[in-house]
Amino acid sequence: MDDMDSVVDQLTDQAQRFSAFTGVTRPNPGDRFFLVMGMTGSGKSSFVARCTGKDVRISHGLYSCTDSIDVFDFMWNGRRIYLVDTPGFNDTNRSDIDTLMILATYLGASYANGVRIHGLIMLHPISDNRMSGSSLRNIEMMKAICGFTFYDNLVIATTMWPDTPSQAEITTLENREAELLCDDKFFGAVVAQRANVFRHNERGRRNPFEETASAQRIVAYLIRQSDTHAPEVLQLQREMVGQGKTIGETAAGIAVTGDLYKVRQAHERQLRELEAEMKNRLAMSDTAHAAAVQELKADVEGKLRKAEEDKQALEKSMQDMHEDEERAWKEKLRVIDRQFRKLLAAKEDELRDMEASLSELRKDRARTPRYRYRKQKAEHEDAEQERLVNEARREVSLARGAYQKFCAELVGNIFNGTANGLAAGITSGVIAGGKPVLVLLVLKLLVIGDEIRDANATPLCSYFRRTHLYYNTRASRVVPTTGPNSLEVR
Structure with a gap:
């Protein structure tokens, strides 16, 4: 099936983007990496989707859509721009410590291999009528993770602006915005340290062109800033990798x-x-x-x-977290491999059954004399079965090719390339004291389980269910499975 091949293509693309983010493959000097941060529901995934044009899953409910870190890219004036969609704190699906460990693991690997974060986009929904605990926690954690002297490369972007607000609503929103940007408990301190402020999609129209233009305007500003202001190392990276602190010892x-x-x-x-x-x-x-x-x-x-x-x-070091992550992704690869093998075996079994059925059908036709009109109908039915078998052969061939591609590009090239890239990062002198840090295997296959199940939901048996004929070897007859006429050729 084409589905199986498209899954492999998508996973390969994801793995390659993560390889760039973590320094396994060396990005070009003009490439830029920007973190997209904010609480769950602030519009991170929507922002990334509009900016990159990529199919990013968007959560419409109370639960977080983003399971871990996602990396997406797009081209901007000949430069590749990476947007790193990060999980929010105070999430419904994981503790703050789990979220922090995810960030520390991936950002630590990135820093160890020489990749720098060039800027941050902090999204905050202006629609929140009060500063919730989730909002405060995300602001607090952003400051603790960054720890910058100056925030020239930070954008605070307010989201969820209404499309037709009354004058009273406008006044309320502007007062709320002023409080957010002036109070040190919120964004006041970072604004005073040169962070910039944008209203994302200020007119609130659900117009994809306006939303895209607004998102790209923000990213374009950060690109210009990163060209004139060298990025500071994130405090979390410096503490975990450079100073060898445990996660609980970091700010x-x-x-x-x-x-x-x-x-x-x-x-x-x-x-x-x-x-x-x-x-x-x-x-x-x-x-x-x-x-x-x-x-x-x-x-x-x-x-x-x-x-x-x-x-x-909280007592885990960078090496501990990377070893945990390595074991987890190795196991995930084994699971994926088993799923692909199972799907391929099912397709091959279906093809063998179809070929055996067609062979028996032909033998039965040869043994049974027919009048001319029935012979013509039988020949038409044979041709249809032959077409279905050929289609099944094509699907099996595609599935075999997809599996070989999975083994070569994902398990082979990218897996081995990751190991080589990590070794280069360890010996590059980035890590203080020359202590080797085992960096994670960056095969970010976030959605593979669901995608494989989707592919598995449409096996080759669907071809037989859609066909009008199925050869019953026990009854030695062709049985129509659909339609009002129950023609039996004995």
Whole structure:
């Protein structure tokens, strides 16, 4: 199927972009890497999609769409521009420590291999009528990750502007914007340190041309800034790679530690209350309510275990995180390989069945005398079956080619190229003290599981389901599977 080949092409493209981001393949001097940051729902994926023209999945619900870091690229005046779509903090699907570890792992690999982040785009929805905990957390973490002396290469872009606001709404939004940009708790400090401010898609129109122009105007500004202001190293990169700190010793790690302690205390207090309530209910023989309390208790115990895991994660070094990531991606590659093999085997089995069916059909035709009109109909049916078998052969050939491409380009060239690039990064002198750091295997195949399942959902058997004839070898007859006429050729 073409689906299988297109999946491989897409995965290869993703892996190549990640190879550039992490320095496995050397980017050109004019290439630029910009982080896109912000809370979940601030419009990061939409911004990247408009700017690059790439098919970026967009979350329309309460849950985060971006599972990890995504890297997308586009050409701008002969230069390749990479936009790195980062996960937000205070996400519904992962803890802040998990998010921080993702950022530290990939940004550390990038820095170790000599790739610099040339600027940041911090998106903030102006539609939020109050500064939520999620917004504050994302601003706080952005400052801790960057730690710049000056923020010349930072853009704060407000999003979600309404398309037809009243004058009262305009006044409210402008006052809210002024507070965001002046108060040091929010963006005031970085604005004072030369960060610039944009209103993304200010007129709020759902017009793709206007949205694209607005997004590219912001990126064009950062490109100009990066040409005149050398990028500073992110504080998180400097601490993890250059100074050899554990994740918990970094400024960003310290920022999340306090909240982790508070969360753990809250869970422990809730657990004590639930245990006391369960004892009371059992004493009162209220077993139904006691069972419900037990379920709540199990949930809180799970949260406590997660808090303990997060606490242990804070003690991990860059090498620890890269080793974890290496094991995870090796296993993912094995899973992908098994899925491709299974899909290919299913296609080959289907083809063998179809060829056997066609062979039996021809033998049956040769043994059975027919009148002329029935012979012509049988010949037409034979030709249709022959066409389907040839189509199936073509699909199997494409599937085999796609699998070979997967093995050669993804598992072979890019996998081995990653290892070589990492070795070069380790010996380049970037890492302080000459301590080797094991950088992750950057095969960023975020959506492969879903895509393989999508491809597997349309195996070759669909061809038989769509055809009007299926040869029943037990009955030695051709059975129409659709249509009002049940013609049987005996």
